Amino acid sequence: MIYTVTLNPSIDLVVNVPSFQLNGLNRMQKEQKFPGGKGINVSRVLSRLGAETTALGFIGGFTGAFIRDTLHEEGIGTDFIRVDGDSRINIKLKTEDGETEINGQGPSISEEQIALLREKLNALAEGDVLVLAGSIPRSLPAGLYEDLTGILSPRGVKVVVDASGEALGKVIAHRPFLIKPNHHELGELFGVTLTNAMEILPYGHQLLEQGARHVIVSMAGAGALLFAEEGTYQATVPQGKVINSVGAGDSLVAGFLSTYVRTGDLLESFRCGIAAGSATAFSSDLCTKNQVEQLLPQVKIKPVVHPIDLGAI
Numbered sequence: 190m191i192y193t194v195t196l197n198p199s200i201d202l203v204v205n206v207p208s209f210q211l212n213g214l215n216r217m218q219k220e221q222k223f224p225g226g227k228g229i230n231v232s233r234v235l236s237r238l239g240a241e242t243t244a245l246g247f248i249g250g251f252t253g254a255f256i257r258d259t260l261h262e263e264g265i266g267t268d269f270i271r272v273d274g275d276s277r278i279n280i281k282l283k284t285e286d287g288e289t290e291i292n293g294q295g296p297s298i299s300e301e302q303i304a305l306l307r308e309k310l311n312a313l314a315e316g317d318v319l320v321l322a323g324s325i326p327r328s329l330p331a332g333l334y335e336d337l338t339g340i341l342s343p344r345g346v347k348v349v350v351d352a353s354g355e356a357l358g359k360v361i362a363h364r365p366f367l368i369k370p371n372h373h374e375l376g377e378l379f380g381v382t383l384t385n386a387m388e389i390l391p392y393g394h395q396l397l398e399q400g401a402r403h404v405i406v407s408m409a410g411a412g413a414l415l416f417a418e419e420g421t422y423q424a425t426v427p428q429g430k431v432i433n434s435v436g437a438g439d440s441l442v443a444g445f446l447s448t449y450v451r452t453g454d455l456l457e458s459f460r461c462g463i464a465a466g467s468a469t470a471f472s473s474d475l476c477t478k479n480q481v482e483q484l485l486p487q488v489k490i491k492p493v494v495h496p497i498d499l500g501a502i
């Protein structure tokens with residue numbers, strides 16, 4: 190079973206205001222609500238791709254009820270812990286100039302509620318996959334992902350972490366199965382600015398040396414790199430019109446895992462991850478299975494044995 194944890198779920202309110210006027214009255218041309226938060230997005234895509242998943246985390250209020258009910262309507266199992274406040278609403282503003290995000294803080298979570306989550310996760314065993322994705326809210330200990338990875342990874346649980354900054358940096362020594370920083374997040378980890386695949390190479394290798402078992406560094410429309418014990422690989426991404434890239438990174442994680450749990454084939458998993466990320470970027474909600482299958486042939490993967498193998502991206 191693939192479990193996802195979203196500490197701070199959201200309703201993602203995606204609004205289209207083509208010519209946005211700062212300080213003026215703007216009317217939405219289109220508005221859509223989706224259950225959001227990184228782990229929840231991973232669960233939604235896993236389910237669409239036919240993988241079994243259960244979504245965990247903290248939800249509260251009418252917004253939490255919307256998140257839970259929508260997941261149930263999609264046939265996704267949940268085991269959320271109820272909290273007192275309302276789950277947050279995150280605004281995703283689409284204008285003619287691009288995409289702007291305004292994320293809420295979310296409700297506070299008590300020590301008892303954290304203990305309940307730990308208790309649920311304590312039941313995971315070898316063969317399970319645990320996805321820890323998204324920011325850690327201020328009311329929770331900053332080292333929570335590190336703690337959980339340190340406990341569950343040695344038990345044979347494949348722990349996947351999609352986070353940034355300290356939350357990501359501290360898990361690496363605990364042998365996470367997969368981490369997926371984008372090139373900005375990778376640069377932030379090492380205090381450098383990374384702009385191309387050549388510059389990314391040494392840092393990807395360092396993450397493997399520090400303990401990560403698989404690292405995918407995504408660069409939005411400019412391709413992605415996979416670092417693993419088996420080797421380093423570069424993928425091209427399909428070309429298309431970006432409609433809503435929210436959740437593209439989460440879809441990459443879900444696409445990778447859905448193939449990996451079925452086949453154990455690393456490169457096919459990487460290919461499916463990239464196709465799923467792009468299929469999401471090219472649609473208003475997260476990707477569907479059909480969209481992913483259509484993009485799969487466009488993803489080209491090649492080994493990188495020497496930096497000279499890297500294509501221009």
Ligand SMILES: Nc1ncnc2c1ncn2[C@@H]1O[C@H](COP(=O)(O)OP(=O)(O)OP(=O)(O)O)[C@@H](O)[C@H]1O
Nearest residue numbers: 371407408409410434436437438439463466467470
């Ligand atoms: N402009 C694009 N064109 C094609 N594919 C894209 C584009 N942007 C994102 N993708 C797809 O989504 C994947 C993840 O994108 P990205 O590198 O932006 O991750 P991320 O920063 O974690 O995403 P997000 O935070 O938006 O979920 C890419 O590897 C690619 O497959």
Ligand SMILES: O=P(O)(O)OC[C@@]1(O)O[C@H](CO)[C@@H](O)[C@@H]1O
Nearest residue numbers: 199225226227279292323324436
């Ligand atoms: O505030 P966080 O936890 O860092 O990110 C939350 C979020 O922006 O990430 C998802 C997309 O990846 C959205 O569904 C959600 O609104």
